Amino acid sequence: ETGVTQTPRHLVMGMTNKKSLKCEQHLGHNAMYWYKQSAKKPLELMFVYNFKEQTENNSVPSRFSPECPNSSHLFLHLHTLQPEDSALYLCASSQDEGKGADTQYFGPGTRLTVL
Amino acid sequence: GQNIDQPTEMTATEGAIVQINCTYQTSGFNGLFWYQQHAGEAPTFLSYNVLDGLEEKGRFSSFLSRSKGYSYLLLKELQMKDSASYLCAVRDGDYKLSFGAGTTVTVRA
Numbered sequence: 742e743t744g745v746t747q748t749p750r751h752l753v754m755g756m757t758n759k760k761s762l763k764c765e766q767h768l769g770h771n772a773m774y775w776y777k778q779s780a781k782k783p784l785e786l787m788f789v790y791n792f793k794e795q796t797e798n799n800s801v802p803s804r805f806s807p808e809c810p811n812s813s814h815l816f817l818h819l820h821t822l823q824p825e826d827s828a829l830y831l832c833a834s835s836q837d838e839g840k841g842a843d844t845q846y847f848g849p850g851t852r853l854t855v856l
Numbered sequence: 857g858q859n860i861d862q863p864t865e866m867t868a869t870e871g872a873i874v875q876i877n878c879t880y881q882t883s884g885f886n887g888l889f890w891y892q893q894h895a896g897e898a899p900t901f902l903s904y905n906v907l908d909g910l911e912e913k914g915r916f917s918s919f920l921s922r923s924k925g926y927s928y929l930l931l932k933e934l935q936m937k938d939s940a941s942y943l944c945a946v947r948d949g950d951y952k953l954s955f956g957a958g959t960t961v962t963v964r965a
Contacts, residue, residue, distance in 0.1 A: 831899070846901065848898055
């Protein structure tokens, strides 16, 4: 779905760096999500925002900090990450979180490597 | 937590049919989704089932049995471009979406 874009597509960072991932959706949706995808594991939901309000924080370490300034933009701020945080970080959006048929549309992801 | 199981890998020949099974145990049920994900790309929505039965969309069909906690995705007339990972996802009673680990399908010529 080209309606959800993510930048950067690839990121390599050291454990002491601070970086941010950006997600933008052009679908007019009200809900946005951050997922972590590690090899051979299910997608792990990290954060959910609905109408700019955070509705879910799935026990994510504080070194990950989300920000949702408006319904179209979502950021994930990263600091003092660990090598095990290396993964594909996917952003998704949907019309309304919590509705049965509500379908999530994904961005291409940011491949993060922590050295 | 929720439990969603699907096979890790499947291989099939071009032009054949492959069936990817998904079993789930969730607290409540509000729908099941199938997504396709090519390597290095975004998962893309394939199908949604909330009632028992078969939903057909061209070469792809998805089946649901709520009483058995079971679904399958059927891929017919396989093409090389169908080589991808297929993700089963279930929305539970609290409307939270949980994903399986995905099934990697390899189509051989």
